[in-house]
Amino acid sequence: MSHYKLLLISGSLRAEATNTKLLREAARVFGTAEVELADLNLPLYDGDLEERSGIPEQVQLLAEQIVAADAILIATPEYNKAPSGVLKNALDWVSRTKAAPWTDKPVAVMSAAAGRGGGAQAEVILRSMMQPFMARVVPGPAINIATSYEQFDDKGHLVSERYAQTLTDLMSALRKEIGR
Template identity: 55%
Template sequence: MSSLRLLGICGSLRAASWNRKLMLEAARIFDPAEFTDANLRLPLYDGDLEAEGIPAEVQTLADQIKTADAVVIVGPEYNKALSGVLKNALDWVSRVPGGVWRDKPVAILSAAAGRAGGERSQMTMRHAMNPFRAHVLPGPEVMIAAPDREFDEAGRLKNEMPIKLLTELMGDLRKAATR
């Protein structure tokens, strides 16, 4: 069997963000897979821009989603919701013909400084994904609170419970991707 294709979508653009570290941990645990880190540096959605044609970077993201066997979406919580970066990406991809999310296995993760670890960002992300009819896994929920204490210097999770939950979630994602 050829290697699975895993797409990582991180809702934080900062190179050293906790969410990027969490996405890379998920990819490491999901392995073996051909992993792609999606570029979310997209223009803000604008109907006038869309009328000129789908921007190349948006089409690239839609193509990556379509060809992935599974997707991991990781995002911070900004003002009690998913980040604007993630929402903008979802809005743009929804304008690309072909329904690239349909039945796609998706795992949602979050890391946030608050005590709930991004619980509201996950709730709003699940709500935002609903119209696309993706196969969003219901759990286990992986929410990393106080991420500055959860990762070591190499960017690896160091506490047993989040590692256990992430391992279970990535195992479920792998099963969903091979069905």
């Protein structure tokens, strides 16, 4: 298969989020693929809401997008040394769906943050959050974009050759994982 379907999941809802920019750049570097950006603007997980109304339509759509994708790219900001609540909420909701959509799904994780750590701690926590879902999380290389607001040009491309090479290597590893 040479044409893949990628689902991009950004842990930030901001329109100009550097994590969304990072995902778009990763998809460009990945190469030929159908690309879809997930919408994580979901209600807060609430067991009473689930019991009363079932899985919300937008959560079911996200689960279906995960199932339909050949691979998932997830980028998280780092808020207080952890992934965003938006991302955690989405993972919690999707875990409640019937399809177990993450099972055996190739996943690449990355982070972009304003601080000098580039979201490295959030990425480590995200990796552990993915463990119960039995996804095939690519082990690396890790891409943690520090001072992320300075790292993209006006076309959304990474300005640092080091980051660009690491992203290329991660996308190569993801392609191999898809083919596994």
